[in-house]
Every structure is written in structure tokens, then in C-alpha cells.
Amino acid sequence: xxxxxxxxxxxxxxxxxxxxxxxxxxxxxxxxxxxxxxxxxxxxxxxxxxxxxxxxxxxxxxxxxxxxxxxxxxxxxxxxxxxxxxxxxxxxxxxxxxxxxxxxxxxxxxxxxxxxxxxxxxxxxxxxxxxxxxxxxxxxxxxxxxxxxxxxxxxxxxxxxxxxxxxxxxxxxxxxxxxxxxxxxxxxxxxxxxxxxxxxxxxxxxxxxxxxxxxxxxxxxxxxxxxxxxxxxxxxxxxxxxxxxxxxxxxxxxxxxxxxxxxxxxxxxxxxxxxxxxxxxxxxxxxxxxxxxxxxxxxxxxxxxxxxxxxxxxxxxxxxxxxxxxxxxxxxxxxxxxxxxxxxxxxxxxxxxxxxxxxxxxxxxxxxxxxxxxxxxxxxxxxxxxxxxxxxxxxxxxxxxxxxxxxxxxxxxxxxxxxxxxxxxxxxxxxxxxxxxxxxxxxxxxxxxxxxxxxxxxxxxxxxxxxxxxxxxxxxxxxxxxxxxxxxxxxxxxxxxxxxxxxxxxxxxxxxxxxxxxxxxxxxxxxxxxxxxxxxxxxxxxxxxxxx
Amino acid sequence: xxxxxxxxxxxxxxxxxxxxxxxxxxxxxxxxxxxxxxxxxxxxxxxxxxxxxxxxxxxxxxxxxxxxxxxxxxxxxxxxxxxxxxxxxxxxxxxxxxxxxxx
Numbered sequence: 001x002x003x004x005x006x007x008x009x010x011x012x013x014x015x016x017x018x019x020x021x022x023x024x025x026x027x028x029x030x031x032x033x034x035x036x037x038x039x040x041x042x043x044x045x046x047x048x049x050x051x052x053x054x055x056x057x058x059x060x061x062x063x064x065x066x067x068x069x070x071x072x073x074x075x076x077x078x079x080x081x082x083x084x085x086x087x088x089x090x091x092x093x094x095x096x097x098x099x100x101x102x103x104x105x106x107x108x109x110x111x112x113x114x115x116x117x118x119x120x121x122x123x124x125x126x127x128x129x130x131x132x133x134x135x136x137x138x139x140x141x142x143x144x145x146x147x148x149x150x151x152x153x154x155x156x157x158x159x160x161x162x163x164x165x166x167x168x169x170x171x172x173x174x175x176x177x178x179x180x181x182x183x184x185x186x187x188x189x190x191x192x193x194x195x196x197x198x199x200x201x202x203x204x205x206x207x208x209x210x211x212x213x214x215x216x217x218x219x220x221x222x223x224x225x226x227x228x229x230x231x232x233x234x235x236x237x238x239x240x241x242x243x244x245x246x247x248x249x250x251x252x253x254x255x256x257x258x259x260x261x262x263x264x265x266x267x268x269x270x271x272x273x274x275x276x277x278x279x280x281x282x283x284x285x286x287x288x289x290x291x292x293x294x295x296x297x298x299x300x301x302x303x304x305x306x307x308x309x310x311x312x313x314x315x316x317x318x319x320x321x322x323x324x325x326x327x328x329x330x331x332x333x334x335x336x337x338x339x340x341x342x343x344x345x346x347x348x349x350x351x352x353x354x355x356x357x358x359x360x361x362x363x364x365x366x367x368x369x370x371x372x373x374x375x376x377x378x379x380x381x382x383x384x385x386x387x388x389x390x391x392x393x394x395x396x397x398x399x400x401x402x403x404x405x406x407x408x409x410x411x412x413x414x415x416x417x418x419x420x421x422x423x424x425x426x427x428x429x430x431x432x433x434x435x436x437x438x439x440x441x442x443x444x445x446x447x448x449x450x451x452x453x454x455x456x457x458x459x460x461x462x463x464x465x466x467x468x469x470x471x472x473x474x475x476x477x478x479x480x481x482x483x484x485x486x487x488x489x490x491x492x493x494x495x496x497x498x499x500x501x502x503x504x505x506x507x508x509x510x511x512x513x514x515x516x517x518x519x520x521x522x523x524x525x526x527x528x529x530x531x532x533x534x535x536x537x538x539x540x541x542x543x544x545x546x547x548x
Numbered sequence: 549x550x551x552x553x554x555x556x557x558x559x560x561x562x563x564x565x566x567x568x569x570x571x572x573x574x575x576x577x578x579x580x581x582x583x584x585x586x587x588x589x590x591x592x593x594x595x596x597x598x599x600x601x602x603x604x605x606x607x608x609x610x611x612x613x614x615x616x617x618x619x620x621x622x623x624x625x626x627x628x629x630x631x632x633x634x635x636x637x638x639x640x641x642x643x644x645x646x647x648x649x650x651x
Contacts, residue, residue, distance in 0.1 A: 231601050
């Protein structure tokens, strides 16, 4: 019985993995890049200046708050809410924020929300900061990141369902893969290099077990992002399917009443002592913003909010509430949504990793790359196994169409997609800056190159296609910093001396990726040489065909 | 589930039927389980629905694995259909009782 379970799970693992593998590889590549989406966007907007240190350094908090209040009284004397953002180091996007004000006007009759506006102010003088240079039009890091759930060239509704099905298949592949495993820890330390299929299996096992908790977390939380799209039964049966019923459901879940504000003005109490009180609790520089608003039937209140990033409930940072007339501390409002809402929020944040500091983000990035390696080795394992099967049955003369197709798709995905992502960065620097729909052309470049690699994989002998495309990816990444140096002044010669680690880090990471592809290409190439020198590459792929 | 050498039409149909039982039958069963869990969850209704829906993906996973593990495709279908009917029936009764009690 136990043996039967393992066998049936092995079958399920194999086929579920194959069906979803290529799409999941795409999702993992673009999603992994997404952990650095803000850094990538910055690189893709070289015109933008970056605030590298505290813009409010040396200016008293009370002075900034006073300047901000004066400006708010000027631009929005009758408002539903005022918000002052104090200079702080934010995590999403990860950069220094300066002094900013934001307001919402009283809604017009019949409307729930009023018009809102915002301005950036000089912390010392309160003067309106001039807008920075307009960056080039680019899809940026967000474009890559967004594709990992919204794909491209198709409607959002279709895309999230397709990705959802693939994600569910991945969850099944993980669970069935674990069941198939007899001895999960023994297998983890088992590695037999240079043994063809056996080595692929060992590599696949090792990579999969290494980051298993990450894979389970990222898959399950991925499903939870669009949970009511994937599993609407509970909500639809108990609340109804219309838009009004669904919005009623969310209002109930998050205990939202009608959005009704009364107009506010400059508060009677000084803000600086309240901020000081919050800083005493959270530490200096941990206050993100001060909001002044008044809900209908309640006294006007002042809300001091912490910089998001203190907890796994990223978007609900701690707040302190004060009475705007007396400065008296008010009871904190309970977090809406209860334990269910909190659980969902924690899953979102584990998935997005915004709470993580720079090393935490690298850990996410590496775990994402291991995900790519897991899917890649799994796909190659499938074709290596099948090819051996066909060779064994004496049909080596007849190219098996299915196996050949899988092999071509493997090359084009595992070696071709990274090459296409490099083309996305090339396009950012090489497309004319004033071309219409520039961001769209960046995407077109990516997909055109990717399609090109598929044709290439079909046209070349398989073994040659692997090696050549891997070297192609290596060259494409190695040249990204070079093209950057030729087309912008934010290159390594400038970013390294000035200690701008975001931009320097991007260029250096490109070279690290190039080195990784070179290593893989060399390993794979060596596998082509006559037996005896067989070497195993963990991240690349090399079916046996070329040996013959 | 068996070796590829036994690729008879009957075998193919049985695999296809099992896949359908797992994917579609499993989804129906999971939907019914989600509604029932939403009704039974000891929290405000809206939160119960959120909990049940978050857990539904685990239910679906277990249902699919069972469908591939069980002895035959027929058994897989039987389990899915009767499970769905049973869970929906209990949900229906609970809902009626709630309505009656509340009125």
C-alpha cells in the first residue's frame, strides 16, 4: 500500500510538473527579479536622481511640521484630511523619502471621496521642490515583476487564472514530490555527479529540498493573493455574486463604515511633541507620517504612523492616536479583519518580502533562483528519462516528436528566457528615448528574443543549441554594464566611487549572472565530450543526445 | 501509474477519468467544503469565509492526491460526488437552521 502511494504520487509529480513547468519557470524568473523591482526600475530610469542620505538632516522636526501645516492651510484650507510625510528611510520603494504633504478635499455632494493632491517641500525652507528630471518611459522593474502574475499580451482576468492553475499544479507537484521521496534527508546528502539521469535526479532533489519551506510558502501564498477568484464558493454562496454584495462582504470583513469625514483645520495642539512621543516608543527616524482627520461624530484626531517594515503586517504599521484639540492619547483602533485578515496579510508579506532588509532580500532572490533551478532540472529530467526510454526500446532512429518538442521548449525556456530578459535591459538603453510606446517596445523586445530562441532551438542540433544559447545569455548579461556605460553616465566608473550601491549592484549582478551562465555553458559543453569527463551542472541542462 | 508499455485504450480512459475526477470533482468537493467551513468557523461570518477560503487550497490538494491514490477511477468519482453531496447537504441544513433561528 505504501509502495502504491509512492508510485501514484511519482506519476502525479511527473505529469503535473511537466504541464506547468515552463510557465512556472517564467513565473519564477520574473518573480525573482521582482524582489529587486525598485532597484531595477532605478537602473532603467538613469535620468532620475537618487536621494542617498536623509534630506531632513539637521532640520528640527517641529520646524518641518510647522512649514508643512502652513502650506496645507494655503492649498487645502477646508479638507477632509491632511497628511504630512516626514523624512524617513522607506522600504517600498526602498529610498529616502523627503518632506511631503498630501490632502483630500471635502467630497462634492453625492461623492464618497474628495479630490486629493500632494506636494514635496524643501525641509528647511518649506519651498515647493522642483520636479526632478523626467525619466525615460520604461516598464521598469515593475514591468518584469507584474508579468509573474499578470503575464503579457492577454487580459488580466485570464492571466491570473492561468497562473493560478499553474500555481495549484505546483503545490500538487511539491506535495506529491515530497511523498515520492522515501528518505528526504538522506537524499539531500546524496549526490552522484557525472551519472547522467541519476545526477539530474540528485540535483533536482537537492535543490528542491534545500528551499522546500520557501517553495511551499511562495506557492500557497501565491494562491491566497487571488483566493476569491480561484475559490469563490464560500463568498458567493453566503454573500452573493453581484458587485454590491461583494463590496458589502469586504466592508463587513474590514469593518468599514461609510467614508464620512468632517472638515478639519490646523490642530490646536502642537504636533512636534506628539511625534517626539512616538519616536520615544519606536526610535528616532521611525515616524513615517502624521495624519489629521475627523470622522463624523468624533473629535478631530491626529494619527502618527510608524515606518512600514517593523513587522510582517507590513502595510498596517503601528500608529498612535491623539485628540487634536487636547493632545490626549486615544485608544488605538483595533486592526480590522481579525485573525483571518492578519493571517492573509502575513501571507502577502511573506510572499512579497518587502519587510526584509538588504540581506533578507538577497536570501529571497537566491531562494527564487533555486526555484528556477528546481523547475529547470525537473524539466530536463523528464526529457532525459524519456530519451533513454526510447533509446532502450530500439527506436533511437525515430525522433520521438513529443520528446523533441519538450527538449526544444526546455532549451528555449531555461537558456532562452534569461537571454530574453537581458534583451529587455538592452532595449531600455538602446531604444530611442522619444519613441512612442517605449515601455511596450521593451516588452516586445523581450518576447521577440524569446521567440527567436525557440526557433533557434528547433533549428540547431539540441546539444549545440544548449551550449550556444547559454553562451548567448552569458554574453548578453556581460554586455549590459558595457552598454550602460556607453549610453548613460550612471555606469560603474561613476557609481562605484560615489558609493551608489543600488546602481553599482545592478551592474555587478549582471556580471555575476554572466559568470553563472558561462559556468553552466562550460559544464554542459564538457558533457558533450566523450564519456569519462562527464560533469554535472546544477543550474543548466544537458540531455544526452549530443553524446551520440 | 503503470508502466508505459500497458498503454491500452482502457488504461488511457481510466487515467483521463481520474484526472477529471481529481480536477473537476475535487473542485466541487472543495467548494462544498469551503461553504461548510465558512458556516462552522467560530468567528464573525466574513472572517470565517476568509479562513475557509484560505484553507480550501489545502483541501483541494488532499482531494486530488486521494483521487490519484485511490484504487480506481470509479472510486475516485464516487468519493467526489458523494462527498460533495454530503457536505452541501449539511451546509444547506445549517443554513436553513440559521435562517429559522434568526427569523
